Amino acid sequence: MALLELILLVFVLLMALSIVWSTLQTGISPMMSSGKACQAMLDSIDRPANGPLIDLGSGWGTLVIAVARKYPHQQVIGYELSWFPWFVSIIRKYSLGLDNLTLYRKDFKNAELSNASILFCYLFPEGMVALHKKLNRELLNETLIVSNTFALPSCQPTKVIRLKDVYQTPIYVYYWQPKCSFTPRNNNDDKPY
Numbered sequence: 076m077a078l079l080e081l082i083l084l085v086f087v088l089l090m091a092l093s094i095v096w097s098t099l100q101t102g103i104s105p106m107m108s109s110g111k112a113c114q115a116m117l118d119s120i121d122r123p124a125n126g127p128l129i130d131l132g133s134g135w136g137t138l139v140i141a142v143a144r145k146y147p148h149q150q151v152i153g154y155e156l157s158w159f160p161w162f163v164s165i166i167r168k169y170s171l172g173l174d175n176l177t178l179y180r181k182d183f184k185n186a187e188l189s190n191a192s193i194l195f196c197y198l199f200p201e202g203m204v205a206l207h208k209k210l211n212r213e214l215l216n217e218t219l220i221v222s223n224t225f226a227l228p229s230c231q232p233t234k235v236i237r238l239k240d241v242y243q244t245p246i247y248v249y250y251w252q253p254k255c256s257f258t259p260r261n262n263n264d265d266k267p268y
């Protein structure tokens with residue numbers, strides 16, 4: 076019994092260390108979108124076009140699984156760097172039989188996003204800057220982007236939904252157009268470019 080407890084303890088410690096390590100690497104913990112945030116993000120989109128629906132940093136799978144269940148005939152993709160949350164999301168995918176969902180353990184910055192119809196994210200300010208640079212370089216089509224909490228720098232959202240939670244969490248919705256070029260914010264200039 077003591078050996079079993081020791082093995083369990085070591086396992087839990089390794090998982091905790093792996094999450095701390097990947098949080099330091101990526102800049103954000105695998106915190107999941109709340110139920111309200113998932114619902115608002117799903118409600119904010121119309122029927123998607125043909126390209127895949129992609130979650131950039133899919134964590135434990137909370138949002139990406141909700142998307143795959145809502146749109147069983149669409150290809151849905153999640154990219155996640157953190158090993159343990161990704162592994163849990165894989166188990167969830169198979170236990171729910173979601174054949175339309177593909178989960179990569181991969182940095183979304185190295186992923187092919189140009190044919191996406193919708194991009195979802197719940198990142199952090201530097202992550203949004205990196206995403207914006209990537210979109211400017213690679214995204215030539217109009218694409219819907221739905222971001223939990225953090226805004227895309229220098230772009231005007233089409234819609235901002237405020238959740239009825241203690242933080243009044245914003246959900247930003249953008250219709251990305253290639254002309255929305257990257258200009259770092261300065262001089263307190265909040266206008267779209």
Ligand SMILES: C[S@@+](CC[C@H](N)C(=O)[O-])C[C@H]1O[C@@H](n2cnc3c(N)ncnc32)[C@H](O)[C@@H]1O
Binds near residue numbers: 107156160181202
């Ligand atoms: C706040 S969680 C959001 C999880 C999920 N999208 C949701 O809404 O429930 C952000 C996730 O993004 C992942 N992440 C951050 N940067 C990443 C990158 N460059 N490539 C892949 N995943 C990344 C983190 O490991 C973390 O699990």
